[in-house]
Amino acid sequence: MKLLSSPSSPFVRKVKIAAAMKGVLSKIEQRPTDTNAGDDMLFGQNPLGKIPTLTTDGGDVLYDSPVICEYLDTLAPEPVLFPKSGAERFRTLTLGSLGDGILDAALLLVYERRFRSAEMQVQSWIDRQQSKIDRSLDMLEKTPPAWGKSPDYGHLTLACALGYLDFRHEGKWRAKHPKLVAWLDTFDKAVPEFAKTKPVG
Numbered sequence: 001m002k003l004l005s006s007p008s009s010p011f012v013r014k015v016k017i018a019a020a021m022k023g024v025l026s027k028i029e030q031r032p033t034d035t036n037a038g039d040d041m042l043f044g045q046n047p048l049g050k051i052p053t054l055t056t057d058g059g060d061v062l063y064d065s066p067v068i069c070e071y072l073d074t075l076a077p078e079p080v081l082f083p084k085s086g087a088e089r090f091r092t093l094t095l096g097s098l099g100d101g102i103l104d105a106a107l108l109l110v111y112e113r114r115f116r117s118a119e120m121q122v123q124s125w126i127d128r129q130q131s132k133i134d135r136s137l138d139m140l141e142k143t144p145p146a147w148g149k150s151p152d153y154g155h156l157t158l159a160c161a162l163g164y165l166d167f168r169h170e171g172k173w174r175a176k177h178p179k180l181v182a183w184l185d186t187f188d189k190a191v192p193e194f195a196k197t198k199p200v201g
């Protein structure tokens with residue numbers, strides 16, 4: 001398998017952690033990809049120009065990260081990242097969507113600083129994105145999502161979202177969310193690939 005990748009992308013990090021948990025990371029060749037470089041290889045595989053993008057051994061091109069992670073989950077029986085059915089499945093998918101939503105808002109805040117000059121930035125829009133992150137974390141802080149035998153896709157997505165807030169938003173979330181800080185420490189101990197994929201860049 002081939003993965004269009006970057007060491008700073010939290011969405012790529014999700015895929016690498018999922019692959020490691022399923023024991024297939026060594027079967028993935030990673031191709032460093034700069035999404036700002038107008039890379040024809042990237043646009044040819046994914047017209048959205050986003051990473052992660054995975055090409056399977058059968059030649060199928062998969063995106064985005066939830067789809068890739070669900071594909072990886074089919075490659076080995078354990079641990080189950082996506083429960084097959086029932087309320088458990090939809091709890092996992094919803095936690096994954098919440099983690100991705102935190103990431104989307106956090107990334108938009110980064111892009112606002114990166115791609116707009118200071119006078120073009122709109123404070124009300126910045127506040128709107130920040131409030132999505134704050135509300136989500138406040139809700140999760142009340143009851144951080146426990147796992148049974150092993151963390152699943154929802155948990156690994158949340159861990160990557162919190163890791164990204166540490167990486168690009170100075171870990172400011174930590175002061176008001178002690179239970180989530182403890183939750184992330186527990187995840188870190190349970191999933192060795194989390195520490196190994198600490199973002200750089």
Ligand SMILES: N[C@@H](CCC(=O)N[C@@H](CS)C(=O)NCC(=O)O)C(=O)O
Pocket residue numbers: 008009010011012035048049050051052063064065066100107
């Ligand atoms: N929903 C997508 C989001 C992927 C995403 O936004 N990746 C960023 C890198 S962290 C990207 O490729 N950005 C380039 C762009 O938006 O043009 C997923 O889950 O894979």
